[in-house]
Amino acid sequence: MxxxxxxxxxxxxxxxxxxxxxxxxxxxxKIEIIDRxxxxxxxxxxxxxxxxxxxxxxxxxxxxxxxxxxxxxGNRAQFVALAPxxxxxxxxxxxxxxxxxxxxxxxxxxxxxxxxxxxxQSVAALEEVCKIKGSTKVRLAVATSFDxxxxxxxPVEKVVSLVDAALNAGTDEIVLADTIGTATPLQVEELxxxxxxxxxxxxxxxxxxxxxxxxxxxVVTAMNLGITRFETAAFGLGxxxxxxxxxxxxxTEDLVHMLHxxxxxxxxxxxxxxxxxxxxxxxxxxxxxxxMSRVACxxxx
Numbered sequence: 293m294x295x296x297x298x299x300x301x302x303x304x305x306x307x308x309x310x311x312x313x314x315x316x317x318x319x320x321x322k323i324e325i326i327d328r329x330x331x332x333x334x335x336x337x338x339x340x341x342x343x344x345x346x347x348x349x350x351x352x353x354x355x356x357x358x359x360x361x362x363x364x365x366g367n368r369a370q371f372v373a374l375a376p377x378x379x380x381x382x383x384x385x386x387x388x389x390x391x392x393x394x395x396x397x398x399x400x401x402x403x404x405x406x407x408x409x410x411x412x413q414s415v416a417a418l419e420e421v422c423k424i425k426g427s428t429k430v431r432l433a434v435a436t437s438f439d440x441x442x443x444x445x446x447p448v449e450k451v452v453s454l455v456d457a458a459l460n461a462g463t464d465e466i467v468l469a470d471t472i473g474t475a476t477p478l479q480v481e482e483l484x485x486x487x488x489x490x491x492x493x494x495x496x497x498x499x500x501x502x503x504x505x506x507x508x509x510x511v512v513t514a515m516n517l518g519i520t521r522f523e524t525a526a527f528g529l530g531x532x533x534x535x536x537x538x539x540x541x542x543x544t545e546d547l548v549h550m551l552h553x554x555x556x557x558x559x560x561x562x563x564x565x566x567x568x569x570x571x572x573x574x575x576x577x578x579x580x581x582x583x584m585s586r587v588a589c590x591x592x593x
Contacts, residue, residue, distance in 0.1 A: 309529030473503030543582025
């Protein structure tokens with residue numbers, strides 16, 4: 293296997309992890325969790341989402357969260373905010389986001405459910421976002437890069453077509469998302485193999501959910517193909533509100549534990565990540581989701 297010596301882990305729990313939680317999380321608790329994640333050593337944290345509060349009420353305090361953590365930690369980490377449209381992107385920029393995660397699905401069916409737009413309309417809006425980005429990094433998250441909850445397996449050529457359009461628009465980063473967590477290592481190999489041949493020097497990011505329990509296997513497959521940047525969520529929280537049956541992300545503590553046992557550096561403090569996972573458990577009254585948070589809890593007790 294051709295494995296890297298170092299991997300970057302991008303933490304998305306404060307956005308992707310919290311968006312499916314129905315009970316309102318106090319703003320102070322969100323900020324405390326982000327504070328703890330900064331102390332773990334994360335260089336990039338997806339802190340919040342500028343979506344309409346009627347769509348996702350949990351993110352109604354996006355401006356306060358982003359402004360606060362930027363003021364406290366702006367020189368220690370980059371804080372990214374998700375934006376589903378041009379209006380959200382403008383709000384993210386106004387409130388000091390270092391990066392904007394803009395989501396377009398490779399599946400037409402899912403894009404309509406998620407954004408109420410066709411893919412063509414979403415790409416046109418992405419082009420407008422890139423025109424106003426200034427120094428803010430624009431990251432396209434290609435949702436349903438592998439499977440769609442409505443249309444089944446997504447053809448590789450649809451993902452490639454969307455990547456082409458995004459790069460032509462001026463997108464800085466591409467995140468390939470297994471939105472419903474059902475991708476297999478063979479699917480990962482097929483898509484990443486195609487993209488690596490077409491864009492041999494472009495540093496794609498992989499965002500894997502773990503519905504079918506193949507998340508870590510998919511990460512190992514991706515590393516073997518040269519991918520060294522992954523998005524995960526502390527405690528394994530997350531899931532797309534518009535993808536029926538989707539489970540949470542790979543737990544950050546699970547991925548970091550595996551990488552460190554494989555002598556792959558992350559620059560992260562594993563013990564602090566586990567402590568943060570248990571703080572999330574205690575603060576939000578949620579049972580352990582990730583493997584290592586459950587193991588650490590049993591050892592602790």
